[in-house]
Amino acid sequence: MSETPLLDQVPDGPWPSFVREIRKTAEGMEKAKAEGKDVKMPGCAKGLLKQLEISYKDKKTHWKHGGIVSVVGYGGGVIGRYSDLGEEIPEVHHFHTIRVNQPAGWFYTTKALRQLCDAWEKWGSGLTNMHGSTGDFVYLGTKSEHLQPLFEEMMQMDPPFDIGGSGSDLRTPSACMGPALCEFACYDTLDLCYDLTMEYQNELHRPMWPYKFKFKLSGCPNDCVAAKARSDFAIIGTWKDDIQIDQEAVKEYAKWMDIENEVVKLCPTGAITWDGNELKIDNKNCVRCMHCINKMPKALKPGKERGATVCIGAKAPCVEGAIIGWVAIPFIPADKLKERVKEIVEPLWEWWDDEGKFRERVGEFLWRKGMGEFLRVIGQDADVRMIKHPRTNPFMYFEKSELRPSKVVEEHTKRGMKFKTLEREEEEE
Amino acid sequence: MATEKPSWWKTDFGPPKYDLFLPEVVKKNYGKWAYHEVIRPGVIKRVAESGDTVYTIRFGTPRLISIYTIRELCDIADKYCDGHLRWTSRHNVELITTDESKIDDIIKEVQETTGFPCGGTWDAPHAKYGLSNIIHTQGWVHCHTPAIDASGIVKAIMDELYEYFTEMKLPALCRISLACCANMCGAVHASDISIVGIHRTPPLVDDDAVRRMCELPTTAASCPNAAIKVKAKEKTLEVDGEKCMFCGNCYTMCPGMPLFDPENDGAAVLVAGKVSGARHDPELSKVVVPWIPNEPPRWPTLVSTIKKIFLAWANNAKKHERMIEFIERIGWERFFELADLEFSWHLIDDFRVPPFAYASYRVGTNFRW
Ligand code: HEM
Ligand code: HEM
Ligand code: SF4
Ligand code: SF4
Ligand code: SF4
Ligand code: SF4
Secondary structure, three states: OOOOOOHHHOOOOOOOOHHHHHHHHHHHHHHHHHOOOOOOOOOHHHHHHHHHHHHHHHOOOOEEOOOOOOOOOOOOOEEOOEEOOOOOOHHHOEOEEEEEOOOHHHEEEHHHHHHHHHHHHHHOOOEEEEOOOOOOEEEEEEOHHHHHHHHHHHHOOOOOOOEOOOOOOEOOOEEOOHHHOOOOOOOOHHHHHHHHHHHOHHHHHOOOOOOOEOEEEEOOOOOOOOHHHHOOEEEEEEEOOOOEEOHHHHHHHHOOOOHHHHHHOOOOOOOEEEOOOOEEEOOOOOOOOOHHHHHOOOOEEOOOOEEEEEEEOOEOOOOOOOEOOEEEEEEEEHHHHHHHHHHHHHHHHHHHHHHOOOOOOHHHHHHHHOHHHHHHHHOOOOOHHHOOOOOOOOOOOOOHHHOOOOHHHHHHHHHOOOOHHHHHHHHHO | OOOOOOOOOOOOOOOOOHHHHOOHHHHHOOOOEEEEEEEEOOEEEEEEOOOOEEEEEEEEOOOEEEHHHHHHHHHHHHHHOOOEEEEOOOOEEEEEEOOHHHHHHHHHHHHHHHOOOEOOOEEOOOOEEOOOOOEOOOHHHOOOOOOOOOHHHHHHHHHHHHHHHHOOOEOOOOOEEEEOOOOOOOOHHHOOEEEEEEOOOOOOOOHHHHHHHOOHHHHHHOOOOOOEEEEOOOOEEEEOOOOOOOOOHHHHHOOOOOOOOOOOOEEEEEEOOEOOOOOOOOEOOEEEEEEEEOOOOOOHHHHHHHHHHHHHHHHHOOOOOOHHHHHHHHOHHHHHHHOOOOOOHHHOOOOOOOOOOHHHOOOOOOOOO
């Protein structure tokens, strides 16, 4: 009888099977060992199968809390993991993962991937995640004592691979493929992603904040890396001027496409008209949603005045509920992005680091502190594009200078009364 | 410990710069692409202003993949693609070639060696959309807090929806994602259909473990509902079951607060989130099925529920209409009917009192029957 009767049922059906991948690894590692290769953990993948079978039987995980494990000089990037079946299945007693910082846009050469595979055949389980949901290349499962030698091997690869983020630090930034392959890219996502990653290596490798912080970069509002939902700081390409139209190409589409029903009527603001001959866009009324451009990529292009919108605060529901990022900076021109993003994010980090509560994401922190304070900290003017509609309650704080001189104010001041309106200006001074 | 570091020693050197890994044709036409066309499921033709053309050929993977599979993919990329390949944001792999005549061979070889299917693309101009891969997390394969497995459920669902991946016969994009606990490491809170692992019982305090491993005040403070009291004298913690909503935050802080119950852990199903701005603003996903039990290895109840929801949308949505647009047109009352789902009191938000919960209540008397 099979040792894994439940897992044996997983490969049923046409979709590629993770169980098959684990089995293939188990066989490959044993074979490599038999061929005399230096394989430190030949039984690890097989051990994982044993443990998973037990989880499938028990309907629960058998992984324990990770302790803190890392490599010399770094505080993050490794997720410590131990099995609660360590005595029964010593092969997976330690099963730590290493987040390897992926190249922006997930482009690889086979030469680089083979080096990553060779090192992992030697030092780890031979299992990977391509990729983790933050974007890292994930080495799945090794022992504490292998972390350091493996990282040293990564340093010597050509080109070398570094470790990504985990814990309360900057998480590995990730980007859509942008200008590498996509005609919609409104700024260079790969270049900015690389630039931010390099600039903030210290923040990435050494947890130091109340909680994690994520940058994700999409070249246009289609948002192929789901930045608006998954990153504290989403940089989404957009444009300010008119959509570029090639009327001849529109006519080509018109030969087979129902432009009236599929483009004109689906524009959320009714900004498009089509008389069978000319497509007109009321650009004053266009919200840059991308629908018409997606429909007619040969005929329509984003405008020429390009840049990005920054949305702030997105996160999953723990603790205060899920948040989709909201507009913090409506537009930064493409050629100012590197500079401006840093000018905004550094004071934000400093403020959040000083006043944020333990495990409070930036989105929750800003809810607590208010948008007014935030705009002050980052030196940004308020813009009507930041809101769906203006506030529905009148409970506002003003600045001291906005109050008129009055007897009441004098009296409050004399009595040493503190209220937000007065304090706000004190901070300013 | 004054050991001399070797000459190659370095830290904080960052990832390889992306341009080292770009194919020649991509470097040459970087930022100068003119348009793209999906020429068949899985194959996108991209044409540059220079007239240069590349084909990206997309294959679904199980995300958890073996180094031996990666090497097989490398062999194929060496043979046909000058040693270049890339991964996508949804666990798919893409081989890149400038030679149209190689496409059939690439597809055949990838399928024969790895078993990975070609597909996962969508053709907006022709309103023919394929289903992409399910973004997912670790589950029982690697994490300590899951309420459900990840890979096994994804496999069972994708087996059932396979034809929608390899063909393009959906009316619009449909993003499916899965997270194995409420931490939601995947993008499940903004997907057309999502599956989230939930616990239903409070942590079972392990006094001994709490004493050995946990900082009492930080653990108590980690509870969003203030359900944890420090019992200073006994040096342990106590949970107020009335207040606990089973989020697992305390367990993340302290191994002495496990909240696993194999019979009561399970999956909630959410729908109608989205991230792209096309036509409709981004939206959070909303719970439509409160709980489905864990049924390894093939999760039949969960799979059939997902399929019901998926088909209710796929068979009734108009062209380009994503789940949220579809439901806003027909109304939630009709959606529950079409998807054959029961609406129960669990689905009315009572987690937070106003303004958070109130924002989701219907104001006025405009409803459909
Ligand atoms: C309170 C919130 C969260 C907590 C406590 C949390 C905790 C964890 C833990 C413990 C792991 C380790 C899983 C393993 O053993 O490999 C993990 C993995 C991961 N988490 Fe989270 N997580 C949270 C939210 C998120 C969110 C919102 C994202 C992404 C937007 C995310 C992205 C990831 C990624 C990429 C991994 C690597 C494994 C994977 O890809 O599934 N996490 N998280
Ligand atoms: C030139 C046009 C486009 C290109 C080159 C492009 C490229 C990509 C790629 C390569 C992926 C990963 C795909 C996968 O693994 O299945 C992706 C994902 C995605 N794309 Fe696009 N895309 C384009 C247009 C669109 C359009 C028209 C939309 C929406 C209407 C869109 C929204 C998304 C979303 C939401 C994801 C998934 C993000 C996630 O959840 O991880 N993209 N895109
Ligand atoms: S987000 Fe926009 S620019 Fe980036 S790949 Fe998607 S469609 Fe292209
Ligand atoms: S981008 Fe969207 S809003 Fe603007 S014209 Fe096109 S469909 Fe309308
Ligand atoms: S969603 Fe929860 S259980 Fe799944 S990997 Fe993330 S933290 Fe672990
Ligand atoms: S599971 Fe969540 S709600 Fe329950 S006690 Fe722990 S932190 Fe509090």
